[in-house]
Amino acid sequence: MCTTPPTYWNAPPFRTRTRDARHLDTFARVDPLDRYLDSNRDRFVDELRDLCRIPSETGDAAALEAAALWCAERLRAAKCETREFRVAGEPALVVGETGGGKRTLICVQHYDVQPAVPLELWKSGPYEAAVRDGAIWARGADDNKGHLLLRIQAVEAYRAVHGELPIRVRFLIEGEEEDGSAHLAELLAKDPTLTDGDGALKEGGAIDAAGRPALLLGGKGILYIELRVRSMARDAHSGGATHLPNAAWRLVQALNTFVAPDGRILIEGFYDDVRRPTPAELEHVRTLPFEADVLKTIYAIAGFAWGRKDTEARVASVFEPTCNIAGIVSGFIGEGTKTVIPSEAMVKIDFRLVPEQSPQKIRDLVRAHLDRHGFKDVDLIAKEGTRPYRGRMDDPLVRAAQAAAEQEIGKPAMLIPSSGGTSPMWQVCGKRSLANVTLGMGHPNAGAHAPNEHILLDNYWKALRATVALYGRYATQQ
Amino acid sequence: MCTTPPTYWNAPPFRTRTRDARHLDTFARVDPLDRYLDSNRDRFVDELRDLCRIPSETGDAAALEAAALWCAERLRAAKCETREFRVAGEPALVVGETGGGKRTLICVQHYDVQPAVPLELWKSGPYEAAVRDGAIWARGADDNKGHLLLRIQAVEAYRAVHGELPIRVRFLIEGEEEDGSAHLAELLAKDPTLTDGDGALKEGGAIDAAGRPALLLGGKGILYIELRVRSMARDAHSGGATHLPNAAWRLVQALNTFVAPDGRILIEGFYDDVRRPTPAELEHVRTLPFEADVLKTIYAIAGFAWGRKDTEARVASVFEPTCNIAGIVSGFIGEGTKTVIPSEAMVKIDFRLVPEQSPQKIRDLVRAHLDRHGFKDVDLIAKEGTRPYRGRMDDPLVRAAQAAAEQEIGKPAMLIPSSGGTSPMWQVCGKRSLANVTLGMGHPNAGAHAPNEHILLDNYWKALRATVALYGRYATQQ
Known part of the structure; x- marks a missing residue:
């Protein structure tokens, strides 16, 4: 999952927000999506905590299987047709499809998580999924169960608010991402049409400390x-x-x-x-907002590694x-x-x-x-x-994601050519050179791959709303 | 404890030796020490196993205390007057004195052991003290409980065979040797006469694969x-x-x-x-027997570290x-x-x-x-x-130990100026510049500080006999 930029890592807890359900009597609801979310927040949070409680680390075959079954069931609850693909002894690839329309969005996610060790550094158990300070604390809450789930919940929300989906959404949810997606190519080859689509919404994504959505268009x-x-x-x-x-x-x-x-x-x-970046690519990345000071504060470092200045660090994070x-x-x-x-x-x-x-x-x-x-x-x-994969920026999917992000997250989006992290986008997008994008809710202090991983509920609802918007916009985006 | 040279690491098991008690009827006994040992072997072995079963690792205060008490009791059984010196919260220094005469031999030992980890590599439990193949397998069997005990048993054997000891023997048995003897100087300062003596018989010592006793005259x-x-x-x-x-x-x-x-x-x-070695010291060490091939076989290495040739390795082991x-x-x-x-x-x-x-x-x-x-x-x-300590070679103690070793172990002794390992001889010998020597039974594959530490019983009896001889010889050695 991406490391890249930053958000609201010390944002006020969700319970103080004006959109809190407890204020229903005080504030008039005009937005139907808001109204829908208000009446489903508790259920959606409970679902995420349920999923996070499954310790689906590499090597724990029973937990991986439980997570796969959980995902398949949740997809069916969102009216997806589901299939499973298997290679003997390995975690299943869970496929769910729903909606219709000219375009197909491939939603690439994973239900496996990084090892939770060292356990002694966690303030609450990694598989407790404790809720405190407006956040959910659990291994996988950010990478990638939260992202996985909000994209399914967004399907439900879309239907509840707008009616039938105007695009086809195909979920590809694997269980080996944190272990290198060793069998994904083989699993996808079992039905070559699985990677036939128009673009990929990939795992992860983040909002920086200033509240700007970071859209990642590739990964190392x-x-x-x-x-x-x-x-x-x-x-x-x-x-x-x-x-x-x-x-x-x-x-x-x-x-x-x-x-x-x-x-x-x-x-x-x-x-x-x-592949060296072009001068235009370099310039694009150099001028992207980069919250160097936020990163330095979070990690308590005086300067970046290898003697890199802020802009050098930003450029290196994408291209090196x-x-x-x-x-x-x-x-x-x-x-x-x-x-x-x-x-x-x-x-x-x-x-x-x-x-x-x-x-x-x-x-x-x-x-x-x-x-x-x-x-x-x-x-x-x-x-x-x-293999690394970097998709193109000039694509309807990227434009739709940018518009959805800016509309729902409320700040200019940053288009980042590549994450510092890795997703198996080569296997999914390589054949048809598809564009790929994140539209997520991670934040700079989320702790993916580290102790005390957590997500901010505030960001969660924003990313969920943005995903609903994406489903609508991408159908007609030029 | 010393690493230095080699012995009988694949010697025949004790039970096949002609001196075995079961052959009493077949072989006439002329040597009274042989006769004494034959009738006490089982008890002596049981004692060593008892002591080795105490897991007296640094940090295990209860086990260290148990080992200290065990030693004090064993000293009293050998008719030593005992005292204990303590620094609050640290393992006791157990002192035992016996015998009389013009000379005092300070016998410096320790009852603490190195950590037994990694446990999974032990063929039998490190604190089981299993007997097999003519050996006792236990953490501390070689370093230093076996050496400690045989020197006490030698006091008993001397008296049984020859009458009263012609020298004063003062045991100083500490419990922090493997942890750097941090309080030994402070403990010894409680009674400055503790280090008043004529020479020190120090922990450890070895017999090489060819059966030659290695007498160490110092340590790093x-x-x-x-x-x-x-x-x-x-x-x-x-x-x-x-x-x-x-x-x-x-x-x-x-x-x-x-x-x-x-x-x-x-x-x-x-x-x-x-302090660079003199040409004479260098020449002495260069010409000492060195079982390079035995070491290479034991450790399964093609050559020594740092590109050192055999003689370079030997010289470095003493002086570098x-x-x-x-x-x-x-x-x-x-x-x-x-x-x-x-x-x-x-x-x-x-x-x-x-x-x-x-x-x-x-x-x-x-x-x-x-x-x-x-x-x-x-x-x-x-x-x-x-601090390092290297005692002199030209001393009655060294001559007595060499003679005792050659008499009882039956091969020319090697006088090695320094062990590769460390003992707290600076604290004991520094004030009066005493000579110090080992007269021990370790062997090249004994595994001190490593899994499967063991001693060969055959060597044990040899070193015990040599120690009895030392007590007698040192009284009058010029």
């Missing part, structure tokens, strides 16, 4: 690898550190050949296939690939002291890729780099790979 | 530190890796400034105080300081994939020091080095520090 690819070193048959007493090989040192030395102090990746050939250590471990990491030479060390690295980098090719380049630098003893295990 | 010092980086208030989605600071990368970069590919430590001033990563951790280290930018990273490093390096000064040098290289954000926490 990813290569997730593990590097493992075994330097000896077993750990040894560190009195032998003069001559017994330390796996941790070995891994540190290997890692140090990967990235320069300015963040440039030193793996030979790494940038060869990178990365080499990120997601985790590293070796030896004794408990309390106290243990004087041991570790015989094993492991690091997890995710490379975020930009068009036209290929995960497979990057994997081969990393292997060749290690060999060339004398690290043949470092094992490389590729865990997942997804 | 240690500085154990943690480096901690917090790069952000919390973890972030790795889509932001273009500009959000990764604590793991930061730590890897800092670590990379510490050691050159040849193992030389790059911290400015690190070698300033190192080290900078060892004992553990490192950051971010997501579970199964599967999580795309996170870690906000925290931690590494544990032990520096083994040689005379005249001071742990306090090295700590200051590391801090200054980090600051100079732009890593002011890396916190340094010093966890323990012990």
Whole structure:
């Protein structure tokens, strides 16, 4: 899911808003959608909490299945025809279709979530889905269960307020997105018409701290690898550190050949296939609002990594690939002291890729780099790979989403060519070069992939209203 | 405890030895010590297993107290007068004294053990003290409970066979050795006569694979530190890796400034105080037997670390300081994939020091080095520090130990100026510049500080006999 920009992360809690149902007697309701939402808010929130309580992390087959069934049932409740596609032993792809019209909007979502660890940092349980301060706190509330659900609820709301949908909406809800969508291409190939559509409404999306909707028109690819070193048959007493090989040192030395102090990746050939932005694209991104100070406050950092200034950071977030250590471990990491030479060390690295980098090719380049630098003893295990995808900006879908966002969220929308994150849009949009867009409710402090993930209900209703508007506008948008 | 050389790690199990008690009827007994041991072997083994079953790891106050009490009781059973010295809240120093004569031998031991983790790698529980294949398998069996106990049992055996001890033996048994002996100086200062003696028999000691006793005449010092980086208030989605600071990368970069590919430590001033060996010392160590191939087989390594040849490794093990990563951790280290930018990273490093390096000064040098290289954000926490100590070779104690070892272990002894490991000999021997020596039974594959630590019973009886001989010889040794 996207990291990109910011919102209302310290917005007033929902209960103080003038649109609160408790004020029905005080304020006249003229907008039928408002009236509909007012009478369904509690149910919609309960539904989201229900879904968030399912701990659908990778590897928890029962929870993933429960989440898939929940989604299928919810789609049927919204009058979608549903189908399921399966690859043996893997989470199902849940498909739901409804509405009619000339255009088909493919709504690409996922019901799996990132691991909730480290649990001790959560203020309330990640699968409790606590409501406090106008927010819902749960793993997946932002990425991506909230986004998934509001798009279904928007179908219901559209019908309740405007009548039958003027477009066909096809939900593709997978269960392996956080694990690299390894089987999505295979699942989609079971019915090639699944990707026949006019554009894709993708997962996620955000509203910045100033309340501006950020519409993402693409995402980076990813290569997730593990590097493992075994330097000896077993750990040894560190009195032998003069001559017994330390796996941790070995891994540190290997890692140090990967990235320069300015963040440039030193793996030979790494940038060869990178599609450089045009001057116009660069200028567009440079002049987009960027809440650098909000990000710095949230993360309590004095400056950005790799010595990047604000605008450099913004441009890099869209156009630059990365080499990120997601985790590293070796030896004794408990309390106290243990004087041991570790015989094993492991690091997890995710490379975020930009068009036209290929995960497979990057994997081969990393292997060749290690060999060339004398690290043949470092094992490389590729865990997942997804191609990057950047859709076009000049498209009816983007125009419709922009108009819907500005109408319902009330500020100028930012069109961002690519998220820093990854979605499997290559698999969905690649064949027909479809435009894709987010229209979401994340906020800069939402904590996707981190402890205390949460969404602001205020944003939730805005994004839901915007999605209803999109369904209507996209039908006729030029 | 020492890492140094090698023994009988695949020796035949004890039960097949001709000296086994079951063969009493077959073989005439002429040696009274043999006869005494034959009738006490089962009890002595049971005692060691009892002691090893106490999980006296740092931080387990109850287990440490139980081990201290066990030792005091065992000392009293060997007719020692016992005392205990305490610093509030810390493990006791147990003192036991017995015998008389012109000389006093200070027997420096410890009842605490290294953490047994990782538990899953143990073939039998670390505190089960299983007996199999002629060995006892337990955390602490080698380091240092076996050595501790056999020196007490040797007092009993001496008296049973030869009558009253001709020397005074003073046991100083501490409970913080594996944690840096932080309070030992303070405990010893409570009675300054505790370190008044003629020489010190220190913990540990080993017999190499060829059966040669290795007598260690000193040990390295240690500085154990943690480096901690917090790069952000919390973890972030790795889509932001273009500009959000990764604590793991930061730590890897800092670590990379510490050691050159040849193992030389790059911290400015690190070698300033190192006492270089004399040509004679170098030649002595170069020509000592060194079972490089045995070590390489045990650890399944093709060559030594830092590109060191066999003799270089031997010389370095005695004279070179080290900078060892004992553990490192950051971010997501579970199964599967999580795309996170870690906000925290931690590494544990032990520096083994040689005379005249001071742990306090090295700590200051590391801090200054980090600051100079732009890593002011890396916190340094010093966890323990012990000065190195190398005693003289030309001393009656060393001559007595060598003679006792060669007589009872049956091969030429190797006089090794320093262990790769650390003991608190500075605190015990520093004031009076006492000689110190090991006379032990460890073997190259004993696994001190590692899973499956064990001792070979065959070696145990040899070292016990040698200790009995030392008590007698040292009384009159010139």
